[in-house]
Amino acid sequence: FFFRVNYMHTCVPVRAASHSGSWYTNDARRLDQQIGEWMTVAKPGDSKRIRALISPHAGLSYSGLTASHAYGYVSLEGVKRIFILGPAHREYIPGIAVTPFHKWATPFGHMVVDTQMTQELIAASKPEATVSMFQEHADEDEHSLEMQTPFIACLLRDSKGAIRTDVKIVPIVVGCLTAEQELLYGRLLAPYLNDPTNLFCISSDFCHWGARFKYQHYDPKQGQIFESITALDHEGMDLIAKQDYAAWTKYLKTTRNTICGRVPISLLLVAMQTLGNPFQVEWTHYAQSQAVTSKNDSSVSYAAAVVF
Numbered sequence: 001f002f003f004r005v006n007y008m009h010t011c012v013p014v015r016a017a018s019h020s021g022s023w024y025t026n027d028a029r030r031l032d033q034q035i036g037e038w039m040t041v042a043k044p045g046d047s048k049r050i051r052a053l054i055s056p057h058a059g060l061s062y063s064g065l066t067a068s069h070a071y072g073y074v075s076l077e078g079v080k081r082i083f084i085l086g087p088a089h090r091e092y093i094p095g096i097a098v099t100p101f102h103k104w105a106t107p108f109g110h111m112v113v114d115t116q117m118t119q120e121l122i123a124a125s126k127p128e129a130t131v132s133m134f135q136e137h138a139d140e141d142e143h144s145l146e147m148q149t150p151f152i153a154c155l156l157r158d159s160k161g162a163i164r165t166d167v168k169i170v171p172i173v174v175g176c177l178t179a180e181q182e183l184l185y186g187r188l189l190a191p192y193l194n195d196p197t198n199l200f201c202i203s204s205d206f207c208h209w210g211a212r213f214k215y216q217h218y219d220p221k222q223g224q225i226f227e228s229i230t231a232l233d234h235e236g237m238d239l240i241a242k243q244d245y246a247a248w249t250k251y252l253k254t255t256r257n258t259i260c261g262r263v264p265i266s267l268l269l270v271a272m273q274t275l276g277n278p279f280q281v282e283w284t285h286y287a288q289s290q291a292v293t294s295k296n297d298s299s300v301s302y303a304a305a306v307v308f
Contacts, residue, residue, distance in 0.1 A: 044072030086144030093175025186270020204261020210298025
């Protein structure tokens with residue numbers, strides 16, 4: 001369930017890497033080795049100037065390989081800031097909220113927050129579409145954004161292993177939004193997506209299947225349960241690839257698929273639609289935590305996409 005956020009409007013210095021040591025290793029050398037191994041397996045080819053990506057946010061032992069199929073495409077040439085959008089899992093947010101921190105810690109070092117940009121977004125807040133500052137304890141409790149940071153920090157390292165400070169991050173937690181709010185926030189973010197000096201990272205897992213998730217959709221025509229889940233997820237993925245926001249929202253209402261980052265994905269789709277959909281979306285990987293064959297089992301799906 002959700003706790004209501006008491007918003008603060010003052011910045012505090014450094015966000016701890018609160019999920020390191022549990023969701024991923026806090027040993028920089030080991031983390032570097034893991035990411036390197038995943039990148040090698042992913043073999044994305046030459047880095048490309050992508051404008052956005054979609055990446056999962058489970059523990060890296062589950063989703064690290066899939067995430068590498070997105071981050072492996074990233075070239076930071078010309079990039080000045082990286083927007084990170086993810087859902088709020090534990091806190092109630094009646095809009096979107098930016099990080100209150102100046103820096104984010106990672107096992108590789110500290111990444112710098114573009115505080116000028118976070119203040120610019122807060123200044124754009126409207127009663128019907130609020131942009132607030134997240135409370136620091138809630139920020140550190142939330143994992144959806146942090147699980148992108150091992151890959152981002154790895155990419156930001158210079159030849160000496162230090163994290164670059166000329167490329168900054170803009171972490172944004174997305175709350176439960178109405179359809180009207182999705183349009184407002186997507187349009188707010190559209191000019192930033194249109195700026196080629198920005199990279200957007202959208203954090204989302206896909207289907208959470210099982211009794212513990214209170215979701216057990218099954219279409220026997222697809223075969224085994226895990227094959228039904230695959231078909232369900234790919235139906236939504238195809239709509240994202242087509243950049244069809246209206247069909248995507250209809251799909252979510254019809255299937256009620258438990259895609260935790262569905263709202264951040266919706267904001268990306270609205271932003272692209274606002275710009276006339278001049279992009280190409282390519283799905284690069286899909287996986288499940290396990291192949292479910294029994295209603296007593298459970299799984300979470302992971303998918304990676306890049307936007308050119």
